[in-house]
Structures are given as C-alpha cells and as structure tokens.
Amino acid sequence: MPAPPTRTSRLLALVAGLGLLLAAAAPLQAQTVAGEVEFSRGVGFAQTPGQTARTLGKGLPLREGDRLTTSEGASAIVKLADGTRMTVRPNSEVVLSQYQFKENAPDNGMLMQLVRGGFRAVTGLISKGGPNAARVQTNTATIGIRGTDFDARVCRGDCATESQRIADAARPNTVLASAKIVLGQGEITATGPSGERRRLVDGGSVYPGDVVETGAGSSAVLAFRDESRVTLGARTRFRVDNFVYDDKNAGEGRFLASILRGSVRALTGLIARTNNRNVGFSTATATIGIRGTGFDATCDDAGSCNLWTWLGTITVTPQGQTALQVLQSGQGLFISPTQILPITNQPAIDGPRPDGVTVPPGLFGHTQVTDADQGLFVYVRDGQLVVEQAGVLLHLGRGEAGFAGDAGVGRPTFIPKFIDFDKLPSPTSKNPLLVSVLSDAQIQQRRQCN
Numbered sequence: 001m002p003a004p005p006t007r008t009s010r011l012l013a014l015v016a017g018l019g020l021l022l023a024a025a026a027p028l029q030a031q032t033v034a035g036e037v038e039f040s041r042g043v044g045f046a047q048t049p050g051q052t053a054r055t056l057g058k059g060l061p062l063r064e065g066d067r068l069t070t071s072e073g074a075s076a077i078v079k080l081a082d083g084t085r086m087t088v089r090p091n092s093e094v095v096l097s098q099y100q101f102k103e104n105a106p107d108n109g110m111l112m113q114l115v116r117g118g119f120r121a122v123t124g125l126i127s128k129g130g131p132n133a134a135r136v137q138t139n140t141a142t143i144g145i146r147g148t149d150f151d152a153r154v155c156r157g158d159c160a161t162e163s164q165r166i167a168d169a170a171r172p173n174t175v176l177a178s179a180k181i182v183l184g185q186g187e188i189t190a191t192g193p194s195g196e197r198r199r200l201v202d203g204g205s206v207y208p209g210d211v212v213e214t215g216a217g218s219s220a221v222l223a224f225r226d227e228s229r230v231t232l233g234a235r236t237r238f239r240v241d242n243f244v245y246d247d248k249n250a251g252e253g254r255f256l257a258s259i260l261r262g263s264v265r266a267l268t269g270l271i272a273r274t275n276n277r278n279v280g281f282s283t284a285t286a287t288i289g290i291r292g293t294g295f296d297a298t299c300d301d302a303g304s305c306n307l308w309t310w311l312g313t314i315t316v317t318p319q320g321q322t323a324l325q326v327l328q329s330g331q332g333l334f335i336s337p338t339q340i341l342p343i344t345n346q347p348a349i350d351g352p353r354p355d356g357v358t359v360p361p362g363l364f365g366h367t368q369v370t371d372a373d374q375g376l377f378v379y380v381r382d383g384q385l386v387v388e389q390a391g392v393l394l395h396l397g398r399g400e401a402g403f404a405g406d407a408g409v410g411r412p413t414f415i416p417k418f419i420d421f422d423k424l425p426s427p428t429s430k431n432p433l434l435v436s437v438l439s440d441a442q443i444q445q446r447r448q449c450n
Contacts, residue, residue, distance in 0.1 A: 092117025375405025
C-alpha cells in the first residue's frame with residue numbers, strides 16, 4: 001500500500017500544477033494586445049494563429065497577428081492602442097501582422113496585410129512617428145502611411161459592378177497641392193492657415209497658405225504644378241500665399257509667395273512664362289517681380305536680404321516705395337530697412353540650384369485607369385500616402401486617388417465612384433449602425449458617410 005502523501009509532496013505537486021497552468025497561458029500572454037472591436041455588424045471573426053476563431057463583437061480584444069475576416073454584408077470598426085481606427089469592409093480579410101506601441105517609444109510600428117476586400121482608416125500616433133512606421137501590404141503594392149485618413153480597396157471585378165450602379169458622374173481626380181517635396185533632408189514641417197503643424201517628407205504636399213519651415217542642417221526642394229521649383233536652405237521659413245494653376249490656361253494662374261527667413265533659390269515656371277505679372281515674391285523689405293527667372297535670396301530675422309539673379313531678370317521694389325530696380329543675370333542687391341546697396345559677388349547659399357534637380361515622373365500626372373481595372377485602389381481623404389510597387393513610388397496627398405496593378409502604379413483621371421460614393425460608415429462615425437441601416441435603405445449623404 002503506497003504511503004500517504006506528505007505535506008512536502010503535496011506542495012511540490014501544487015507548484016508543478018501551477019507551472020503547467022502558467023506554461024499553457026504563456027502563449028496568450030505573449031500576444032500583444034493591439035486594440036479592440038468598437039462595432040460589428042453581421043458575421044465576422046478574429047483569429048490568432050494556432051487558436052480558435054473568435055466572433056467579432058463590441059469589446060473583443062484584438063492581438064498582434066490576428067486575422068480579421070468579414071462575410072457578405074458584414075462590417076466592423078476596430079480601434080487600436082495608438083488611436084488608429086479602421087472600418088473593415090464586407091467580404092474582407094485583414095491581418096494585423098505586426099503591432100508595437102508604447103507612448104513616446106522610438107520603435108513603434110504597425111504592419112497590416114490587406115488580403116482581400118478593403119477598409120477605411122484614420123491612423124493614429126504610430127503613423128506620425130516616421131515615414132516607414134505604418135504600412136499596409138497587398139499582393140500588388142505596399143502603402144506607406146504618413147498620418148492619414150484614407151480608403152484602401154483590392155478590386156477583382158466587384159468594384160466595377162458597384163460603380164455601374166451609381167448614376168452620378170465621376171469627379172476629376174484633381175491634385176489639390178500647390179507643390180510637393182522632392183529631395184527633402186532633415187526636419188521639414190508645414191503649418192497650415194488654421195495653425196495645424198505636420199511633418200513633411202519626400203512627396204509631402206504643400207497647399208496655399210502653408211508656411212514651410214526647415215530645421216538646422218535641413219533642406220528641401222518644392223516642385224510646383226506649373227514646373228516652378230524652389231530650394232529651401234536650413235533654418236528657412238517660406239509661405240505659399242496664393243497658388244492657382246490650370247495647365248490648360250497657365251496665363252490665368254497666380255503664384256505669390258513670401259520669404260520670411262533664411263535662404264531660397266527659386267526657378268519660375270509656366271505661370272511666369274505666360275504672364276509674369278501674376279508671379280511675385282515678398283520679403284520684409286521688398287517685393288520681387290519676375291520676368292522668367294532664377295534667383296537667390298537670403299534674409300535674416302531683421303528683414304535684411306541679399307538678392308542675386310542667376311537667370312533672366314527680376315525687379316526689386318522696396319517696401320513703401322514705387323521706384324524699382326532691375327537686376328539682370330549676374331547682378332545682386334543688398335536691401336535692409338535703412339539702405340539699399342548693389343553687390344558684385346554672389347552670396348554663399350546652401351542647397352542646390354533648382355534647375356539642376358530632377359523631378360520624379362508622375363509627381364502630378366494621371367494615367368488611364370478605370371473602375372474596372374483589377375488591383376489596389378486608394379483614396380486619401382486627408383494626409384499623405386505613398387504607394388510603392390517594384391521601387392516605383394506614387395505620392396498622394398489630400399483628395400487624391402491612386403492605383404497599383406499589373407500595369408504599374410498611377411493616378412486615375414477620375415476618382416473611382418465606388419470610393420467616392422461609398423456607403424460604408426467611416427471609422428469615426430458616431431452612430432455606425434444607423435448609417436449602415438440608412439445605407440441599406442438607399443438613404444445616405446452624398447459622397448460622405450458619418
């Protein structure tokens with residue numbers, strides 16, 4: 001007959017049992033909690049690799065590695081720990097492949113895979129941490145997210161069917177940006193008219209009213225839609241006061257800018273060539289008129305500026321005066337609040353001459369893409385995206401749609417109707433169920449769901 005268990009043996013058995021329980025729970029604890037489901041409708045699941053699928057429902061925790069799937073007519077809104085919100089479309093499959101977020105951590109990152117279907121997303125803090133911190137992979141291209149409200153959709157013929165049901169005409173896919181950053185280095189920011197500040201990297205959009213600022217050791221080249229180019233040196237503040245351009249009527253365009261501080265090298269484009277009276281640069285002490293021109297300007301905080309013409313002619317009118325001075329190529333002028341002096345040597349200035357900078361092809365152009373094409377469609381409601389396919393980059397700003405398919409990447413001539421008239425609730429909708437019900441009943445706001 002076996003001896004009765006001693007107190008010591010019972011304790012050892014208890015410890016062993018606890019160890020087994022902890023070991024079994026370890027895989028669950030190792031999974032990073034990434035967020036939770038805020039709203040769901042219809043049949044959908046979240047499944048962590050190697051575990052049983054979980055039904056999507058409000059409050060369901062989501063983990064790194066989860067595969068989210070929705071069936072016909074189903075949708076879900078999820079919120080991630082960094083503030084990212086996403087509405088997953090019906091018949092979609094999205095994998096949260098990598099997710100790491102801690103407040104103020106330098107190595108935060110997010111990688112999602114869009115296998116089929118699509119989603120609408122408003123990104124959070126991770127996308128603001130760096131140009132490669134947040135990405136979405138598809139079988140045709142990778143989306144780099146730069147702090148953005150956007151839609152992504154993988155189309156395999158179903159999108160064209162949706163567009164055919166919409167009677168309204170498609171809108172032109174207009175580039176709203178005045179300029180985009182090329183050859184950017186270091187810290188570059190833009191502050192809009194309402195005071196919002198955003199970081200700029202290559203491909204980043206600059207709009208009328210924006211003040212673009214470079215930090216110490218930083219520089220940027222702005223490529224404008226009319227083929228003007230402006231190089232900003234370190235510690236420079238430059239404002240786009242007004243920019244209007246239609247490539248079918250360049251003479252009616254307008255380009256006005258202010259050099260607030262620092263160094264600027266400007267090469268004027270089609271607006272100046274067609275009607276130079278509609279192009280001008282201002283400083284604290286003078287107004288610069290353009291006559292088909294390349295010029296340099298360096299201005300300090302006190303308003304004193306050195307001006308030098310290296311191509312064409314500029315006119316300089318001191319503030320408060322009507323008389324102007326004409327500077328031909330190879331001539332310069334020092335102007336301050338108290339004096340005006342000619343200079344004979346070109347001032348030292350950082351940054352390349354803009355006429356020597358190559359502008360990437362397709363920065364503002366369009367390609368022949370229809371809603372029936374198969375591939376990845378994206379639409380930027382706000383912010384910036386870059387679509388990359390085999391080393392080719394397509395930079396998209398606010399109000400722009402893009403495409404990546406077997407034939408390459410490009411900007412469709414028209415905004416796809418299946419995106420522009422999308423019935424799916426936005427991820428920030430206050431009442432997504434009501435929006436969904438009204439959409440099913442064909443009662444909805446035009447071009448925007450809230």
